[in-house]
Amino acid sequence: MGTKAKKALKKKSLKRVNAINNKPSEHAADFLPLEGGPGRKLPELKQLENSSPVLYIGRIPHGFYEKEMEAYFGQLGTIKRLRISRNKKTGKSRHFGFIEFESPEVAKIVADTMHNYLLFEHLLQVFVVPSEHVHPRLWKGFNYRYKPLDTLQIERELHDKERTLEEHKKLVDRVMKRDKKRRKKIEAAGIDYECPEIVGNLQSAPKKIKFED
DSSP states (O other), rough: OOOOHHHHHHHHHHHHHHHHSSSSOOOSBBBBOTOOOOOOOOOOOOOOOOOOEEEESSOOTTTOOOHHHHHHHHTTSSSEEEEEEOTTTTEEEEEEEEEEESSSSHHHHHHHHHHHHHTTEOEEEEEOOOOGGTTTTTTTTTTOOOOOOHHHHHHHHHHHBBHHHHHHHHHHHHHHHHHHHHHHHHHTTTTOOOOOOSSSOOOOGGGBOOOOO
């Protein structure tokens, strides 16, 4: 057999193989057993949907806190738990939180509806948190309503508290030191300015002095 005949035979066999492979089959096998026999088709697996009822809410605007969130999102479904992350020291909102609904289907609808929803000039970020990512301590203290600190009252009490003569002397020294530092900065800047003298008695008033027994 010549070279041309071999090439023609090879082309014919390739065409036949391609025709067989391209032939549609309703029962096309995913793999063939090693020992021969009919091919097997793997069962179709449906993709499991996330059935978590927990939502992450990000970019929460100022003033939209637990009470407001419960009233707002409560219109969409029954809320089991709600928690806004807050600063442990000041109690201020960290602008993100979590909501748990009774129904996972409601949580999914809320996430699809409220994501990128404009609220008080903030685009809310709402996502379903997978069950395996829900930390066991996520809901610790969720029903605790933090009372914000009254910083003005704290400073007032600190200012008006009774001091010993030693404490009062340290307070006056700090004030004089800051004043001296401020004068040096003004002089170094080349500004012709006469700083006013500190008004008041450097000695503590008798009612503010705490004498030791």
